Amino acid sequence: MKASRERPAATxxxxxxxEVITRRIADAIADRRLPPGTKLTEExxxxxxxxxxxxxxxxxxxxxxxxxxxxxxNRGAFVATPSVTEAREVFxxxxxxxxxxxxxxxxxxxxxxxxxxARLRAHLDKEAAAEAAxxxxxxxxxxxxxxxxxxxxxxxxxxxxxxxxxVRRSSLVIAAYESRPTPGCSADEHRHIVDALAAGDxxxxxxxxxxxxxxxxxxxxxxxRAADAIDLRAVFxxx
Amino acid sequence: MKASRERPAATxxxxxxxEVITRRIADAIADRRLPPGTKLTEExxxxxxxxxxxxxxxxxxxxxxxxxxxxxxNRGAFVATPSVTEAREVFxxxxxxxxxxxxxxxxxxxxxxxxxxARLRAHLDKEAAAEAAxxxxxxxxxxxxxxxxxxxxxxxxxxxxxxxxxVRRSSLVIAAYESRPTPGCSADEHRHIVDALAAGDxxxxxxxxxxxxxxxxxxxxxxxRAADAIDLRAVFxxx
DNA sequence: CTTATGCAGATTGTCGACAATCTCAGACCG
DNA sequence: CGGTCTGAGATTGTCGACAATCTGCATAAG
Numbered sequence: 190m191k192a193s194r195e196r197p198a199a200t201x202x203x204x205x206x207x208e209v210i211t212r213r214i215a216d217a218i219a220d221r222r223l224p225p226g227t228k229l230t231e232e233x234x235x236x237x238x239x240x241x242x243x244x245x246x247x248x249x250x251x252x253x254x255x256x257x258x259x260x261x262x263n264r265g266a267f268v269a270t271p272s273v274t275e276a277r278e279v280f281x282x283x284x285x286x287x288x289x290x291x292x293x294x295x296x297x298x299x300x301x302x303x304x305x306x307a308r309l310r311a312h313l314d315k316e317a318a319a320e321a322a323x324x325x326x327x328x329x330x331x332x333x334x335x336x337x338x339x340x341x342x343x344x345x346x347x348x349x350x351x352x353x354x355x356v357r358r359s360s361l362v363i364a365a366y367e368s369r370p371t372p373g374c375s376a377d378e379h380r381h382i383v384d385a386l387a388a389g390d391x392x393x394x395x396x397x398x399x400x401x402x403x404x405x406x407x408x409x410x411x412x413x414r415a416a417d418a419i420d421l422r423a424v425f426x427x428x
Numbered sequence: 429m430k431a432s433r434e435r436p437a438a439t440x441x442x443x444x445x446x447e448v449i450t451r452r453i454a455d456a457i458a459d460r461r462l463p464p465g466t467k468l469t470e471e472x473x474x475x476x477x478x479x480x481x482x483x484x485x486x487x488x489x490x491x492x493x494x495x496x497x498x499x500x501x502n503r504g505a506f507v508a509t510p511s512v513t514e515a516r517e518v519f520x521x522x523x524x525x526x527x528x529x530x531x532x533x534x535x536x537x538x539x540x541x542x543x544x545x546a547r548l549r550a551h552l553d554k555e556a557a558a559e560a561a562x563x564x565x566x567x568x569x570x571x572x573x574x575x576x577x578x579x580x581x582x583x584x585x586x587x588x589x590x591x592x593x594x595v596r597r598s599s600l601v602i603a604a605y606e607s608r609p610t611p612g613c614s615a616d617e618h619r620h621i622v623d624a625l626a627a628g629d630x631x632x633x634x635x636x637x638x639x640x641x642x643x644x645x646x647x648x649x650x651x652x653r654a655a656d657a658i659d660l661r662a663v664f665x666x667x
Numbered sequence: 668c669t670t671a672t673g674c675a676g677a678t679t680g681t682c683g684a685c686a687a688t689c690t691c692a693g694a695c696c697g
Numbered sequence: 698c699g700g701t702c703t704g705a706g707a708t709t710g711t712c713g714a715c716a717a718t719c720t721g722c723a724t725a726a727g
Contacts, residue, residue, distance in 0.1 A: 244711090250486065251490075263680075264719075275586070285587065347520075348520070471709090485710095502710075503708090
């Protein structure tokens, strides 16, 4: 009557407090309710979530490892403000991973499995609806979820969780470096990618994916402008 | 007199206990001194390292996030024993990442920068020396470091730390699933890859890298055989 | 008026103690 | 003889308290 190590249903309703707090903070950051640089005071968060400080501390530690929170010794935790080089690294990493996903999605020209195509089309419809409604918050969220959906359909959880971290960091990068309130976003580009995948044209899909990620990066003004990164002497020597 | 956020030399000799413990455990696992499945009792480790349990706890938590330690609620921490699907995922992820590294290493056919080539050749020599001396421990370590060196030379820290985790997990997979004491390892294959990179032949390098990683995977007997994964009924129904 | 100095409040870092849970062995029963 | 139950020991989960450190403001000196 032993339920062996993998318990499919033996752990039905254990929310695992630590995990929940971690995700709530992560989601708040992804939704831009907590912009880059925000101080995350342990005691305040502990009070908000009704848990002990140790719990919040643990959550902040894991978020720090995922690169979306910065831990400064004796200073506390802050929502990460990615540096310019870090921003470029994140997009480069995404291009590597997401291009690598393509062959798994359209197996040697056979194209997407019907179920996968259906899920992607459904997602594209949601994106279109959000765009039509002008729901900016939903657009941001759905745009990220599109890429995670691809990882999910590729069926590699290891790459999936890595990509999840990259997408979250991308969101942070965009929050830190976007100049205008984003021109037209890119729901169309997603659709083109799905079309190529469905047609089994891997080469085209890889190219479109690469272009898409480059386009997102190019929309940003990736240059140091954070207050504490400015070299005051250089600023005034130039004048 | 402010030393702004990035302190190049202001934090010279702060070992950061937590980090040190994490790495010492991780290295012990990589060196196979702690084989898959080993119980990691908090109090015992705390006594060994001369620190409080909370510190060990933190270290185990981060190792758990990197996938080389498994945390079972109310049971404690164990060196991870990757499942077969997880093993395949890790190698697939490595193929994606390491193939993606190639274009950055030999920029559009220009080949490796001289400094990079020198470091790689020096590493190959060390590998050859270890193989000649029959130093199995060193061979394992150097073989992993070769791939990390590639990530380092590619200059993307984000992909680098991800690959570091993948290499460590690969080591765990090999420890769990290798049948014989490894035939001839693969120092030669590393040399071929470096040759292709130096020649600026990216396509060849990608192919060699892919083959190399497939070869490592194929040397393993990737089938469930862990005691608690065997379905006794199926075993005897077949007879 | 600008620049040092010292103090108070707030926040993080660390630890030990207690409660909850699991493991294992031996006793007990069918 | 095999299976179940109970208890002791060991281990993990959780929390609150105290010390160390930082931040900002008031005060004093130049």
